[in-house]
Amino acid sequence: MFSKDRISLEGRRPPISQNAFRGWTSLAVLIMAALLLAGTPSFAQTILPIDGERDDMRIWPPQPPPKRRLPQPLIIRKLDISVALDKGIATTSVDEVLYNPGDTWKEGTFLFPLPKGAQVTSFSMYINGRETPAELLDAKKAAKIYTDIVRSMKDPALLEYLGQGLLKARIFPIEARSEKRIKLTWRQPLIPEGSFLTYRYPLPRVDGTTALAQNVEQFQFNAEMRTRQPLKTVYSPSHDMEVTRLDAHAARLSFSARNYRPRHDLQLFLSTSAKPVGLDLMTHVDAGGRFFMMSVSPGHAKEVARLAAKDLVLVVDTSGSMAGDKLAQTKRALGFCLDNLGSEDRFAIIRFSTEAEAFAETWQAADRANLSRARAFVDGFQAMGGTNVEDALRLAMDLEETPGRPAIVMFLSDGKPTIGERDEQALLTKIGIDRTKTRRVFPLGIGTTVNTHLLDRIAEKTRGWSAYVLPDEDLELKISSLYRKIQYPVFSDLALSISGVKTTGLHPKPLPDLFNDGTLLVFGRYEGSGSATVRLKGTLQGKPHQIQLRTDFPDGGADNDFLPQLWAQRRVGYLLTQIRLHGESGELKEEIVRLAKKYGLVTPYTSHLILEDTDGRTRTAGRSRNGNFEAAPQSGEARSAWRRQDGAGGVAASKALRDMSSADSLVAQETTEYFALGPTEEEVDRLASPKPKRKIAHKRFVAGRNFTLSGDTWTDAEWRDEHDDRVTEIRFGEAEYFALLERAPELAEIFALGPRIRFMHQGRAYRIVD
Numbered sequence: 063m064f065s066k067d068r069i070s071l072e073g074r075r076p077p078i079s080q081n082a083f084r085g086w087t088s089l090a091v092l093i094m095a096a097l098l099l100a101g102t103p104s105f106a107q108t109i110l111p112i113d114g115e116r117d118d119m120r121i122w123p124p125q126p127p128p129k130r131r132l133p134q135p136l137i138i139r140k141l142d143i144s145v146a147l148d149k150g151i152a153t154t155s156v157d158e159v160l161y162n163p164g165d166t167w168k169e170g171t172f173l174f175p176l177p178k179g180a181q182v183t184s185f186s187m188y189i190n191g192r193e194t195p196a197e198l199l200d201a202k203k204a205a206k207i208y209t210d211i212v213r214s215m216k217d218p219a220l221l222e223y224l225g226q227g228l229l230k231a232r233i234f235p236i237e238a239r240s241e242k243r244i245k246l247t248w249r250q251p252l253i254p255e256g257s258f259l260t261y262r263y264p265l266p267r268v269d270g271t272t273a274l275a276q277n278v279e280q281f282q283f284n285a286e287m288r289t290r291q292p293l294k295t296v297y298s299p300s301h302d303m304e305v306t307r308l309d310a311h312a313a314r315l316s317f318s319a320r321n322y323r324p325r326h327d328l329q330l331f332l333s334t335s336a337k338p339v340g341l342d343l344m345t346h347v348d349a350g351g352r353f354f355m356m357s358v359s360p361g362h363a364k365e366v367a368r369l370a371a372k373d374l375v376l377v378v379d380t381s382g383s384m385a386g387d388k389l390a391q392t393k394r395a396l397g398f399c400l401d402n403l404g405s406e407d408r409f410a411i412i413r414f415s416t417e418a419e420a421f422a423e424t425w426q427a428a429d430r431a432n433l434s435r436a437r438a439f440v441d442g443f444q445a446m447g448g449t450n451v452e453d454a455l456r457l458a459m460d461l462e463e464t465p466g467r468p469a470i471v472m473f474l475s476d477g478k479p480t481i482g483e484r485d486e487q488a489l490l491t492k493i494g495i496d497r498t499k500t501r502r503v504f505p506l507g508i509g510t511t512v513n514t515h516l517l518d519r520i521a522e523k524t525r526g527w528s529a530y531v532l533p534d535e536d537l538e539l540k541i542s543s544l545y546r547k548i549q550y551p552v553f554s555d556l557a558l559s560i561s562g563v564k565t566t567g568l569h570p571k572p573l574p575d576l577f578n579d580g581t582l583l584v585f586g587r588y589e590g591s592g593s594a595t596v597r598l599k600g601t602l603q604g605k606p607h608q609i610q611l612r613t614d615f616p617d618g619g620a621d622n623d624f625l626p627q628l629w630a631q632r633r634v635g636y637l638l639t640q641i642r643l644h645g646e647s648g649e650l651k652e653e654i655v656r657l658a659k660k661y662g663l664v665t666p667y668t669s670h671l672i673l674e675d676t677d678g679r680t681r682t683a684g685r686s687r688n689g690n691f692e693a694a695p696q697s698g699e700a701r702s703a704w705r706r707q708d709g710a711g712g713v714a715a716s717k718a719l720r721d722m723s724s725a726d727s728l729v730a731q732e733t734t735e736y737f738a739l740g741p742t743e744e745e746v747d748r749l750a751s752p753k754p755k756r757k758i759a760h761k762r763f764v765a766g767r768n769f770t771l772s773g774d775t776w777t778d779a780e781w782r783d784e785h786d787d788r789v790t791e792i793r794f795g796e797a798e799y800f801a802l803l804e805r806a807p808e809l810a811e812i813f814a815l816g817p818r819i820r821f822m823h824q825g826r827a828y829r830i831v832d
Contacts, residue, residue, distance in 0.1 A: 635722025
């Protein structure tokens with residue numbers, strides 16, 4: 063596991079404030095320890111002594127003691143991580159620039175926990191023109207340093223790294239208002255987990271748990287990977303990586319952000335297979351249940367994809383509302399689609415306004431003559447008239463279906479039906495949307511006046527997906543991007559079966575088609591354990607095809623702890639979509655509320671709010687005793703806004719639900735902030751007086767459980783107020799604290815939250831107090 067950077071202080075020290083080191087989890091944040099000490103009155107103008115330097119070394123001339131100020135943490139100016147993954151070996155290079163905004167020199171010790179098997183190849187940090195040497199410590203010696211820091215400096219986050227080695231180097235001085243650059247490179251073998259190779263780099267946490275937390279001003283991650291066998295799955299559950307397939311054996315990943323707030327450790331998974339389509343499994347077991355994820359990927363196989371000839375229908379709105387730049391961009395994007403048809407593909411074009419008009423009555427081969435005529439047809443589009451969706455989609459659905467050939471419909475419109483059938487359900491019935499078995503419809507709504515219910519239901523019933531272009535977005539780019547994603551259908555009409563264990567809650571449902579350079583991730587839960595057979599059937603290159611995997615569903619294993627969260631997001635997103643499109647039921651609502659409470663999700667039915675009084679005291683919506691959090695009901699306005707069919711609210715709701723129901727990374731959790739509308743002003747007045755401020759509570763999902771920060775205490779979602787009467791209280795950093803950790807090492811991740819925690823373990827209630 064890759065590790066967060068750390069700074070501690072050594073040498074002769076005055077007593078340290080108990081809260082000085084709480085919650086720091088990175089190189090820069092631990093350097094803050096030095097800054098915090100330097101900010102206290104007795105050391106504000108003193109260079110801290112190091113290794114025999116005179117204790118009376120002071121800034122001259124003497125200065126009067128300054129007024130007490132808030133400590134100034136180091137700022138992470140740049141964090142640049144580059145990784146080369148070559149045939150099972152990872153070489154990581156870290157380039158970090160730190161800035162001291164204070165007016166005093168600081169000192170500290172650079173501690174970098176090293177992953178198992180890592181070999182440091184270079185370390186450079188120059189102080190006054192001299193390179194700083196580093197010391198490598200084995201896991202046993204490192205463990206003593208970790209626990210000593212936890213005892214003396216109140217930094218429990220280091221408990222995550224027990225059992226790992228350590229790189230140690232002295233930093234002095236950290237000049238006032240100056241930068242310090244640190245460069246580090248190491249090599250390590252990738253860790254296999256089942257059929258995956260895994261890479262992990264824990265990032266500094268910036269989650270509001272300390273007033274000293276700072277965003278990373280400039281964050282950059284780049285990775286290049288090359289494998290012996292063809293590369294199939296390339297997946298990050300933590301970040302929305304941009305993945306570029308270079309060839310069948312290589313890929314490039316990148317992620318960058320400014321003023322970046324890390325919320326999750328950076329993780330990568332990759333798998334290889336010589337088969338045309340790879341099928342891999344990973345699992346996670348905790349107190350909350352047993353979870354799995356299957357990845358299905360063709361890798362970089364355009365030569366295979368092109369053999370799977372497709373039929374493409376372009377259905378284009380040319381009503382009066384499309385006049386101007388919208389229609390001009392649409393024409394250019396349609397030209398891109400036509401230019402990128404395969405030689406064996408067929409196509410059709412339908413434009414509609416007051417009535418619908420087809421380019422031809424039958425499928426057209428993608429040859430030079432037909433494409434030339436099609437471009438002329440598109441160039442002649444003019445924006446005028448109404449919006450006859452019924453006639454346009456009927457023409458698209460009535461085109462002949464050819465077994466073995468994927469049929470794709472791109473439906474582009476900026477408005478609601480104004481001519482022909484306008485009722486949503488009647489329209490779906492008339493165009494025969496339920497009759498098609500192989501035709502996939504991908505609606506793209508332009509602007510905010512579209513009927514999102516209609517477009518989303520069309521996509522749902524045909525195993526496609528909907529997308530939307532906001533007024534400030536590039537329409538041409540959005541259309542072209544959608545076409546690139548669906549350009550090469552590889553594996554279609556998918557059906558999954560698993561024998562040997564019982565599986566429930568599979569998402570997505572139904573399974574969508576698999577497209578080239580894409581990865582299909584299927585999340586679910588299972589009961590039982592042992593050997594099982596996974597079968598995935600479908601159509602590959604126009605013929606029936608089956609992939610079979612003999613694998614093991616284990617009885618235990620705490621790896622891949624992101625799986626419960628991602629499963630819950632997809633499950634809740636699916637249930638909310640069903641309510642939005644088909645109506646509310648008590649059973650669906652109850653399940654949404656239960657999952658939202660357990661996994662810390664914000665939904666239209668629940669919100670996690672901190673209600674802060676003007677005097678600084680903290681109360682909570684739904685439950686206030688002991689600051690414990692509970693999912694609180696949303697206002698009537700909040701509960702109804704997300705069901706809108708049109709307008710900016712309808713488009714935003716559709717996009718938010720799609721992000722939840724197709725979540726591939728933990729970043730998608732942030733989209734639930736769309737639902738965090740909170741109570742009305744009247745409801746707030748009833749909850750607290752004087753009227754509180756409102757903000758989303760800080761949440762962390764740890765060891766399969768949701769923890770919420772209330773004041774300075776992290777509380778387990780399984781905790782109940784009645785546990786206060788029969789709780790085991792343990793003081794942070796004392797003998798009993800470490801004895802419990804030794805008996806139950808699985809608690810290290812929970813203990814790393816901080817020195818104040820309330821949690822359940824093996825049916826008992828525990829409270830860690832500082």
